[in-house]
Amino acid sequence: MLETASAATDLDLISYLKAIPDTRMRRGVRIPAWYLLLVAVLGILSRCHSLRDLERFAIRHHSVLTEALGLELRRPPSDSAFRYFFRLVDVAALCAAIRD
Numbered sequence: 001m002l003e004t005a006s007a008a009t010d011l012d013l014i015s016y017l018k019a020i021p022d023t024r025m026r027r028g029v030r031i032p033a034w035y036l037l038l039v040a041v042l043g044i045l046s047r048c049h050s051l052r053d054l055e056r057f058a059i060r061h062h063s064v065l066t067e068a069l070g071l072e073l074r075r076p077p078s079d080s081a082f083r084y085f086f087r088l089v090d091v092a093a094l095c096a097a098i099r100d
Contacts, residue, residue, distance in 0.1 A: 014038060014069075016097045023088045031077050036085050037094075039065070039077060051079040 014034060022033035043057040057077035066073050 013041070019095045020097050021090050022069075023090050031073060031081060032071075033089075034083065034091065035069075035071065035073070036077055036082060040086075041084065051082045054082050055079040 017034035017037045019036065020033065022029070024033070039058050039061075040054055042061070043054045046057060048054050048057050055076070055078050060074035062073070065071075
């Protein structure tokens with residue numbers, strides 16, 4: 001049973017997302033990059049097709065996600081937060097994390 005727990009840890013999505021470098025300027029960053037990516041992945045799996053859909057998804061699930069992850073985020077990410085982040089994301093690092 002212990003080996004199963006170890007295997008699950010090795011395949012932890014959040015660990016992969018945290019390994020992707022955050023290329024945003026440190027000043028003013030309120031939401032971690034890995035959290036934006038996690039919400040985007042979950043939103044896309046839930047059939048979000050636009051940044052506005054991702055914002056609605058983030059609002060709808062904000063309290064559950066932050067509580068489950070132990071985060072203290074005052075508010076969910078907006079569509080402009082996703083837009084700004086995805087303009088600056090390191091695509092090569094993102095693709096490498098997905099391949100892993």
